[in-house]
Amino acid sequence: MEKKSFLSLCAGLASIAVAHRMLAEAGRADEFTKWPKAMLADGAGKPINARRLETREALVFAYPYVSTPCFLINLGAPADPVEVSDKSGVSYHWPGGAGPARSVVAYSAICGHLLSYPSKRRSVISYSSGPNNFSGHGHVVACCAHHSAYDASRGAVILSGPAPQPLATIILQYEPATEALYATGVLGRALFDDFFVAYKKELVETYGPGQSKRMVEGRTVATPLSQYSDNVVSASLC
Amino acid sequence: MDNIQPTQSRRSFLRKCALVAGGSAAVSMSRLGSTAPAQAAAVIGGKGLAKLPKAKGPRLVIVGAGTSGLTIARHAKRAHPRFDVVVVDKQYMYCSCFTSNLWYDNLINLEFRADYSFLDAARNHNFIYFSATATGLDRSAHKLYTNMGEIPYDFLVVAPGIDYDYARIGVKEPEVEYALRTSYPGGFTMPTEHVAIRDKIHSFEGGVFVQTVPAGNYRCLPAPYERACMIASWFKQKGIKGKVLVLDANPEITIKAKGFHAAFDELYKDIIEYKPSVEIKAVDPDKRLIKTEFTSYTFDDASIYPGVRAATLIEQMGLLDPESLQKEARIDPYYYNVPGDEHVYVTGDARPMPYSKSANTANSEGAYVAKVLAARAQGKKIPWESPETLCYSMVNGSPTQAIAVDAHYAYDKKTRSFQFANVKLFEQRDHAMAEAYLEWAKGLYRDMFA
Numbered sequence: 001m002e003k004k005s006f007l008s009l010c011a012g013l014a015s016i017a018v019a020h021r022m023l024a025e026a027g028r029a030d031e032f033t034k035w036p037k038a039m040l041a042d043g044a045g046k047p048i049n050a051r052r053l054e055t056r057e058a059l060v061f062a063y064p065y066v067s068t069p070c071f072l073i074n075l076g077a078p079a080d081p082v083e084v085s086d087k088s089g090v091s092y093h094w095p096g097g098a099g100p101a102r103s104v105v106a107y108s109a110i111c112g113h114l115l116s117y118p119s120k121r122r123s124v125i126s127y128s129s130g131p132n133n134f135s136g137h138g139h140v141v142a143c144c145a146h147h148s149a150y151d152a153s154r155g156a157v158i159l160s161g162p163a164p165q166p167l168a169t170i171i172l173q174y175e176p177a178t179e180a181l182y183a184t185g186v187l188g189r190a191l192f193d194d195f196f197v198a199y200k201k202e203l204v205e206t207y208g209p210g211q212s213k214r215m216v217e218g219r220t221v222a223t224p225l226s227q228y229s230d231n232v233v234s235a236s237l238c
Numbered sequence: 239m240d241n242i243q244p245t246q247s248r249r250s251f252l253r254k255c256a257l258v259a260g261g262s263a264a265v266s267m268s269r270l271g272s273t274a275p276a277q278a279a280a281v282i283g284g285k286g287l288a289k290l291p292k293a294k295g296p297r298l299v300i301v302g303a304g305t306s307g308l309t310i311a312r313h314a315k316r317a318h319p320r321f322d323v324v325v326v327d328k329q330y331m332y333c334s335c336f337t338s339n340l341w342y343d344n345l346i347n348l349e350f351r352a353d354y355s356f357l358d359a360a361r362n363h364n365f366i367y368f369s370a371t372a373t374g375l376d377r378s379a380h381k382l383y384t385n386m387g388e389i390p391y392d393f394l395v396v397a398p399g400i401d402y403d404y405a406r407i408g409v410k411e412p413e414v415e416y417a418l419r420t421s422y423p424g425g426f427t428m429p430t431e432h433v434a435i436r437d438k439i440h441s442f443e444g445g446v447f448v449q450t451v452p453a454g455n456y457r458c459l460p461a462p463y464e465r466a467c468m469i470a471s472w473f474k475q476k477g478i479k480g481k482v483l484v485l486d487a488n489p490e491i492t493i494k495a496k497g498f499h500a501a502f503d504e505l506y507k508d509i510i511e512y513k514p515s516v517e518i519k520a521v522d523p524d525k526r527l528i529k530t531e532f533t534s535y536t537f538d539d540a541s542i543y544p545g546v547r548a549a550t551l552i553e554q555m556g557l558l559d560p561e562s563l564q565k566e567a568r569i570d571p572y573y574y575n576v577p578g579d580e581h582v583y584v585t586g587d588a589r590p591m592p593y594s595k596s597a598n599t600a601n602s603e604g605a606y607v608a609k610v611l612a613a614r615a616q617g618k619k620i621p622w623e624s625p626e627t628l629c630y631s632m633v634n635g636s637p638t639q640a641i642a643v644d645a646h647y648a649y650d651k652k653t654r655s656f657q658f659a660n661v662k663l664f665e666q667r668d669h670a671m672a673e674a675y676l677e678w679a680k681g682l683y684r685d686m687f688a
Contacts, residue, residue: 198688
């Protein structure tokens with residue numbers, strides 16, 4: 001199943017590098033950045049099993065930097081590829097879900113509006129499988145700080161609120177033999193530079209001097225948001 | 239979320255508009271086509287040109303480094319990188335008015351509101367921060383006057399905020415006004431007022447603490463009620479035998495009424511006393527006495543929030559709408575420029591439109607005005623966008639619980655004024671809203687400074 005999904009992204013080619021080249025040929029290379037491949041792991045360091053991912057809440061993992069959080073979401077239903085465009089004219093082809101049921105997606109958890117993100121202390125950005133108050137939409141990632149809502153089933157396009165751009169997509173690769181998931185790159189505007197400027201002091205405090213911009217190497221631990229953050233504001237609330 | 243009652247909010251808004259003395263807040267469309275008001279005489283300040291780097295593109299000068307001015311500076315530069323942006327402000331240090339109520343109950347520290355530098359904002363967003371006091375304007379010569387010299391502009395945004403209007407509570411003598419400004423400040427202009435109010439609350443030993451609520455479109459509609467909750471929360475936690483007497487010029491709590499009434503009744507039943515329709519006619523600061531037509535109230539300490547008007551700079555620059563009872567500017571309500579002059583704009587709380595005079599409104603409006611400026615600098619037009627008023631109020635300090643409202647605006651042809659649209663109320667207080675509140679504020683600080 002996953003192979004089909006991957007084929008839909010790469011038009012039959014089995015590597016992200018090739019996908020990147022294809023995007024470059026289509027004149028949209030700026031929208032995709034290949035980063036070092038990282039396996040998504042559980043707390044014990046074992047591969048996250050794509051078949052057993054829960055559907056009620058997102059998991060948080062760091063990628064491509066140790067300090068840049070992302071959401072791993074099992075939609076519980078296949079997600080088809082879509083064309084994504086934002087208000088500033090950026091457009092790209094979103095490859096749809098990964099995993100055995102094409103239901104697993106991943107996005108940067110940095111809000112496209114004012115950069116709210118999940119921290120240990122608090123997360124006002126989260127995923128809700130059920131309807132969210134403002135958009136009335138299910139499968140939504142919403143940031144309750146300023147009420148931006150994104151459609152997790154369609155490339156995190158904006159459903160409502162002030163965000164000017166979708167959440168960046170983390171490209172996932174599924175390995176059927178081991179049922180493991182890998183993050184391989186970022187599609188869309190990731191806002192990492194803005195993130196590092198906005199949170200410089202906070203990141204130095206959390207990760208130590210010079211540590212927040214280290215790349216994730218080899219594997220990255222995915223933790224349910226409710227365990228990752230002490231105070232989660234549910235996406236269904238706003 | 240529970241308790242979504244858009245109709246209630248709309249009524250509340252209409253009531254507020256009606257209270258602005260006959261609806262001055264409603265911007266009449268009939269005046270839009272009229273010619274520009276007479277040019278004010280220039281107020282001269284400084285000598286010659288201000289010492290600034292040579293403009294590298296069309297110069298956009300912004301007076302006021304508050305939420306409106308700083309948002310416009312950032313987003314205008316992003317939308318049109320050729321802009322050479324200069325932000326002029328007389329303040330030496332930033333300290334937000336929004337979230338000040340949380341500081342009174344120690345829910346945040348002072349750093350939360352003040353640990354932001356104009357210099358960082360200027361560096362991060364590629365503009366020039368010019369520490370000076372604007373003193374006048376010559377629109378025909380496209381010059382802003384400051385105490386540090388003249389600044390020629392291609393586009394000028396004036397965002398000076400509000401001043402108090404003590405005459406609206408019957409205070410006409412300067413001696414009384416300054417006694418009130420000093421001893422019982424409103425807490426909605428200078429940060430030094432917040433320090434004084436916090437000191438009052440934290441040193442209060444018992445008795446009656448009065449919080450007044452003005453009529454009209456005053457700055458931050460829910461803030462006086464939120465402050466009452468935060469003071470009461472402090473009294474409750476510290477075991478202070480005090481009463482918070484809320485004297486409201488309006489016939490009902492102006493916004494989030496259900497949520498505030500629930501907090502007053504359920505959390506602070508023996509502490510907060512709410513009195514609506516209290517039209518203050520006079521205040522005697524020496525006797526600590528507030529007088530209405532029929533009665534009077536004594537207090538041990540107070541924060542007296544008088545009427546609100548646009549900053550006097552609007553008047554000094556000749557931008558005043560002579561028909562405005564809150565002495566606000568006369569501008570095109572869709573594109574914010576002075577009628578007949580697409581080079582001069584007024585934004586933020588000095589605007590005449592009856593939008594909430596609050597941070598999120600100024601921030602969302604600023605992002606839009608930045609696009610207007612960028613478009614006009616390139617000879618383009620863009621469609622109007624409504625500002626958004628997303629406003630949280632902390633009603634409980636322990637545990638923290640908040641309520642909120644989120645609304646846009648639309649022009650109503652029947653009433654010929656702007657009204658709330660797409661209103662969502664969150665009046666069931668909860669902790670998640672309190673968490674969202676703190677992150678909401680941090681987001682605004684990031685937009686302005688980071």
